[in-house]
Amino acid sequence: MAERCAVIGIGQTEHSANRDDVSLPGLLREAASRALDDARLSYADVDAVVIGKAPDMFEGIMMPEIFLxxxxxxxxxxxxxxxxxxxxxxxxxxxxxxxxxxxxxERVLTVAFEKQSESNAMWALTVAVPFQQAVVAGAGGYFSPLIRAYMRRSDAPEDTGIRVALKDRLNALKNPYAHLKFPDIDFEQVANSPMLWDPIRYLETCPSSDGACAMVLAREDALTDTEHPPAWVRATAMRSEPTMFAGRDQVNPQAGKDCAAELYRKAGISNPRREIDCAEIYVPFSWFEPMWMENFGFSPEGEGWKMTYEGATALDGDLPVNMSGGVLSSNPIGASGMLRFAEAAMQVRGQAGEHQVDGARLALGHAYGGGSQFFASWIVSSERS
Amino acid sequence: MAAGRVDVAELHAPFTHQELILREALGLAADVEINPSGGALAANPMMAAGLIRIGEAADRIASGAADRALAHATSGPCLQQNLVCVLEGA
Known part of the structure; x- marks a missing residue:
């Protein structure tokens, strides 16, 4: 039988456009040291280190794991x-x-990071790779047609994306680590911000951030006397599919649906909307909130926008989504997925501060990547089960 | 290696001096056959070169040429990262 795994330490950096006060190793160490402090451990207490980041071109440093x-x-x-x-x-x-x-x-330190100020992610994503579809003009250029397709299919109101962005930007004001904070943000400001990749406006877009996130994971018999209780990893699931193939549904990818199905099956969840207390999902452009609500089974197909519209995904809704302010508020790309996973764990540990969902005991962390083709997710619980 | 000798070792040494360092570090006896495949000096598809070492070691066991074989993979010009595995026949 598999060993139980718990999150016993969580740390993240202050995220910003340019963390030129620290080197790349310094940035990672800031998050890792905070996670170890939270776990009441030192570097010597860790058996192994697992790190992750997006393509090396995002900093222009090849195989950074060696020097880190x-x-x-x-x-x-x-x-x-x-x-x-x-x-x-x-x-x-x-x-x-x-x-x-x-x-x-027994104990593993895991760290994810991106220091986007070192290079230019949009350029790195625009390099033409032989025999592959060119992404062209970065992620926004790639994803905006998918959002248009979603709007056409679902007949969602045009301002759904604005509402998502406003909600996430208000949540970010409660998160001391968030990169983007607009203290007087309102609907009009989002609506009137420049259109970048129709229908994605400037304030409906994620920033380019420097930042890192770290967690200490432990086996059941290697827990420590921490201030906050452990978050138990109830289930994990990953799925992948190619960027392009005939008949591929890029708006509601099969890989995401399969990932969710496996996750809920492993966690013994039959009604995710009712059973899960809050979800931190990867929404780099506002409209991906309703799209992933449907893909991950929180709403019937074509109706995900209603959750946003009815306030269900707000911090005081029945399924709060992106309590931290999400990817829209901080986007150190390689760390963005781990920040989602960490926020889910922070919620069930009761350490989310001002963006804490009262009584959260079961939370979902979600990440996606590539051309909506890689999916990773976990469910963490305050209960050992 | 304390548990016994190996017949063959496939070492991921893209540069000759690394083979000498690895022989000593791994405590390989003088009669251990090193890199019968030709090693990374003969073919070096970079990221696959370490996995090829494991495949070559397994192939020696499958063919009956060796009962016990060591495979090694590395990363970095200074042998910063190292993976060692020992394979045995049934």
Whole structure:
């Protein structure tokens, strides 16, 4: 039988457009040291380190895991680097959890990061790779037609995306680590912001951030006396599919539906909308909230926008989504998935501060990457089960 | 290695001096056959070169040429990351 795995330490950096006050190793160490402090452990107490980041071109540093080993206390220990595009922060956490669940290690430090100020992610995504569809003009250029397709299919009101952005930006005001904070944000400001990739407006878009996130995962018999109780990893699931194939539904990808189905089956969840207390999902452009609500089975197909419209996904709704302010408020790409997973764990540990959902005991963390083709997700619980 | 000798070792050494360092670090006896495949000096598809070492070691066991084989993979010009596995026949 698999070992139980718990999150016993969580740390993140202050995220901003340019963390030029720290080096890349310094940025990771800020998050890792905070996670270890939260777990009341030191680097020496960790058996292995699992790190993740998006493509190396995003900083222009090839195989950064080699020179980061020392800063993360990994010298003389197993160190593993994971790479699944934008979902990598989630899949990195899942690889780390699997090392605990498989009985290989007792305590694993997992860290994900991006220091976008070192390079230019939009340029890095626009490089023409032979025999592959060019992304062209970055992620927004790739995803905006999918949003148009969703609007046409679902007949969603045009201002759904504005409402998502406003909600996430208000949540970010409660998160001390968030990159973007607009204290007087309102509907009009989002609606009147420049159109970047129709229908995506400037304030409906994620920023380019420098930042890192870290977690300490432990086997049941290696817990520590922490201030906050552990978050138990109830289930994990990952799915992938190619970027392009005939008949592919990119708006509601099969890989995401399959990932959700496996996750809920493993966690013993039959009605996610009712049973899950809150969800932190990967929404880099506002409209992906309703799209992923449908893809992950929180609403019937074509009706995800109603959850936003009715306030169900607000911090005081029946399924709060992106309590932290989400990817729209902080986007250190490689870390963005792990921040979602970490926020879910923070919620069930009761350490989310002003953006805490009262009584949260079951939370979902979600990440996606590539051309909506890599999915990673986990469900964490305050109860050991 | 304390548990017994190996017949064959496939070492991921893209540069010759690395093979000497690895032989010593792994405590390989003088009669251990090193890189019968030709190693990374003969074919080096970069990220696959380590996995090929494991495949070559397994192939020696499958063919009956060795009972016990060691495979090694590395990353970095200074052998910063190292993976070692020992494979045995049934």
């Amino acid at each position: 080993a020392d800063a993360l206390g990994a010298a003389g220990k197993p160190m593993l680097r994971v790479h699944t595009a934008g979902s990598v922060g989630g899949s990195t956490a899942i690889v780390a959890a699997s090392l605990i669940q498989a009985g290989v290690h």
